[in-house]
Structures are given as structure tokens and as C-alpha cells.
Amino acid sequence: MEETRNKVVNEVEESLGIFEEYRQKFTEAIEKEKERVRKQAEQESVDIIAAAEQKAQQITKETIREAENESDRILTRSRELAGQIISEVERFAEVVTKVKQEVEQEIEKAIDETRSRLEKDFEKSIKVITEVRQKLKQVTEAAEHETSEEFEPQGESVEPVPATTYERKEVVEPTVPEAHDSASREVDDDKLFVGTLELDITPPGDSASLERLQKRLSQIPGLELLLVNDSADERTRITVFIAKPLPLIRTLKEMAPVRDAVKDKDGIQVVLQASDGWMG
Numbered sequence: 001m002e003e004t005r006n007k008v009v010n011e012v013e014e015s016l017g018i019f020e021e022y023r024q025k026f027t028e029a030i031e032k033e034k035e036r037v038r039k040q041a042e043q044e045s046v047d048i049i050a051a052a053e054q055k056a057q058q059i060t061k062e063t064i065r066e067a068e069n070e071s072d073r074i075l076t077r078s079r080e081l082a083g084q085i086i087s088e089v090e091r092f093a094e095v096v097t098k099v100k101q102e103v104e105q106e107i108e109k110a111i112d113e114t115r116s117r118l119e120k121d122f123e124k125s126i127k128v129i130t131e132v133r134q135k136l137k138q139v140t141e142a143a144e145h146e147t148s149e150e151f152e153p154q155g156e157s158v159e160p161v162p163a164t165t166y167e168r169k170e171v172v173e174p175t176v177p178e179a180h181d182s183a184s185r186e187v188d189d190d191k192l193f194v195g196t197l198e199l200d201i202t203p204p205g206d207s208a209s210l211e212r213l214q215k216r217l218s219q220i221p222g223l224e225l226l227l228v229n230d231s232a233d234e235r236t237r238i239t240v241f242i243a244k245p246l247p248l249i250r251t252l253k254e255m256a257p258v259r260d261a262v263k264d265k266d267g268i269q270v271v272l273q274a275s276d277g278w279m280g
Contacts, residue, residue, distance in 0.1 A: 001086075001089070004081060004082055004085050005082070007078070007081075008075075008078035008079075008081070008082060011074045011077075012071070012074065012075065012078070015067070015070060015071040015074050015075075018067060018070065019064070019067035019068075019071065022063045022064075022066075022067050023060075023063075023064070023067075026056075026060050029056070030056045030060070033052055033055075033056050034052070034053075034056075036052075037052045188249055188262065188263045189247065189249050189250040189253065190247055190250065191247065191248075191249060191263065192245035192246060192247055193242050193245070193246055193247075193248045193268075194242050194243075194244065194245045194246070195241070195242060196226070196239065196240070196241050196242075197240055197241075197242060197248070197267050197268065198237055198238070198239050198266060198268075199237065199238040199239075199240065199252075199269075199270050200235065200237055200264070200266070200267060200268070200269045200270065201213070201235060201236040201237065201270050201272060202235060202270065202271045202272070203235070206272075206274055206275055209257040209272040209273065209274065210236060210257075210272065212275070213238075213257045213258065213270070213272065214228065214238065216255045216257065217238070217240065220246070220251065222242060222244045222246060223240055223241070223242050223243070223246065223248075224240065224241045224243070225239075225240055226239040226240060226241055227239040248268065249261050249262070249263060249268060252268065257272050257273065257275075258270055258271070258272060258273070259271045259272060259273040
């Protein structure tokens with residue numbers, strides 16, 4: 001806008017300059033004509049001088065009229081140009097405002113859609129978690145009910161397993177033959193275990209025996225290996241989860257890599273034999 005205004009002012013000033021230049025030229029022309037007439041006055045009549053003055057005045061008027069017309073044309077064109085620029089600026093402002101409104105609407109729409117989708121996903125997650133909790137509760141209640149119905153009438157006991165702990169404990173080397181008498185060992189062999197349990201693997205044995213034991217444990221239905229923790233004192237602890245009651249001590253004793261297995265307060269101590277001491 002400032003540039004256009006300056007342009008209009010410059011054009012007006014230029015027109016005025018042209019007008020002034022014409023005026024000066026015509027004044028000079030008049031003066032020259034008068035001088036010429038005066039020189040001829042000695043020889044010509046007063047009528048010639050009057051005609052010359054009239055002619056000069058006519059020329060001056062025509063020149064002024066042309067200058068004024070040119071100035072009017074310049075001013076009119078300048079006003080038209082200024083009006084066009086103002087219209088373009090206003091139209092641009094309207095477009096900017098419209099685009100801004102559309103962008104704000106799109107952003108608001110995207111935010112609403114995202115919020116709605118997140119709320120739906122959250123509701124689905126809550127629903128799935130609730131269903132899983134209900135199913136776990138049903139499975140747990142069914143397992144407890146099945147255990148109480150299946151084993152209590154026969155006088156068998158399900159060994160409760162303490163909460164899983166991964167702290168290192170000092171374990172005395174088991175003297176398996178002297179640990180229990182034959183009657184108590186038979187009772188331990190038939191004990192049923194369910195839940196999370198820790199197996200304390202005692203040397204002798206070797207890596208092959210340990211790998212064989214892990215493989216055989218992973219093949220037991222309803223038993224899952226959770227953690228194998230090697231220690232610096234050549235002992236290894238294997239944490240397992242038992243889904244259904246299982247006579248684990250008897251099952252362990254029937255495995256080729258196991259020389260003996262006895263129950264202790266923290267779980268079951270397992271004594272392995274060297275890999276050259278078992279077959280299959």
C-alpha cells in the first residue's frame with residue numbers, strides 16, 4: 001500500500017512538473033513572440049500585435065487544458081490502481097481467515113477423533129482385562145474345587161508351595177540316604193505340588209546332566225520352566241510353575257539324569273548324576 005501511494009504521488013508530481021515545464025516553455029514562447037512582435041511593431045500595425053497576443057493566449061490555454069487532462073487521467077488511473085490493490089488485500093485477508101478457520105476445524109476434528117479412538121481402545125482394554133481376570137478367577141476356583149474333590153477324599157495332601165523367592169540361601173549338602181527314613185521318604189514321594197516351586201540342583205553332575213534335566217522338565221504336562229539361575233558355588237536353582245497337582249518328587253526320581261530328590265523347606269533338592277551314569 002505504501003509503495004502504491006508513493007507511486008501515485010510521484011505520478012502527480014510528475015504531471016505537475018510537466019505542466020510547469022509547459023507553462024515555462026509557453027511563457028518563453030510568448031516572450032519570444034512578443035519580442036518578435038515588438039520588433040515588427042515598428043513596421044506592422046497594432047492589429048498584428050493583438051493577433052499575436054491572442055494567438056499566444058490561445059496556445060497557452062490549449063497547453064494548460066492538455067496538461068490538466070493528462071493530470072486527470074493520471075489521477076484516475078492511480079485511483080483505479082489503488083482500488084484494485086485494496087480489493088486484492090481484502091480478498092487475501094478473507095482467504096487467510098477462511099484457511100485459518102478450516103485448519104482449526106480440521107485440528108479440532110482430528111483431536112476429537114483421536115480422543116474418541118483412545119477412549120474406545122481404553123474401554124476395550126478394560127473389558128479384556130476384566131474378562132481375563134474373570135477367567136483366571138474361574139480357572140483358579142475350578143482348580144481348587146477339582147483339587148478338593150479329587151484328592152481330599154483319598155486322604156492325599158497337596159503340598160502348599162511358598163511364594164517364589166530368588167534370594168540366595170545357604171543350603172547344607174544333603175546326605176540323601178540319611179535324610180529320611182524309608183517311610184517318610186515314601187510319603188514325600190507321593191506329595192502333590194502345585195504353584196511356583198524352586199528346585200535346588202546339587203552336584204555332582206555336569207552341564208549335560210543339567211541340560212537333560214531341563215529338557216525332561218519341559219516335557220512334563222502342566223509344568224512350566226520359569227527361571228534357571230546359576231550360582232557361583234556350582235549350585236543351580238530352577239524355578240518352575242505347576243498348573244495342576246503333581247507328585248513332583250516321584251516324577252523327578254524317574255528321570256534318567258536324577259540320582260535322588262528330597263523335599264526341604266524351600267522346595268526340592270535334586271541330586272544329579274554324571275552324564276555317563278545314565279542312559280537314554
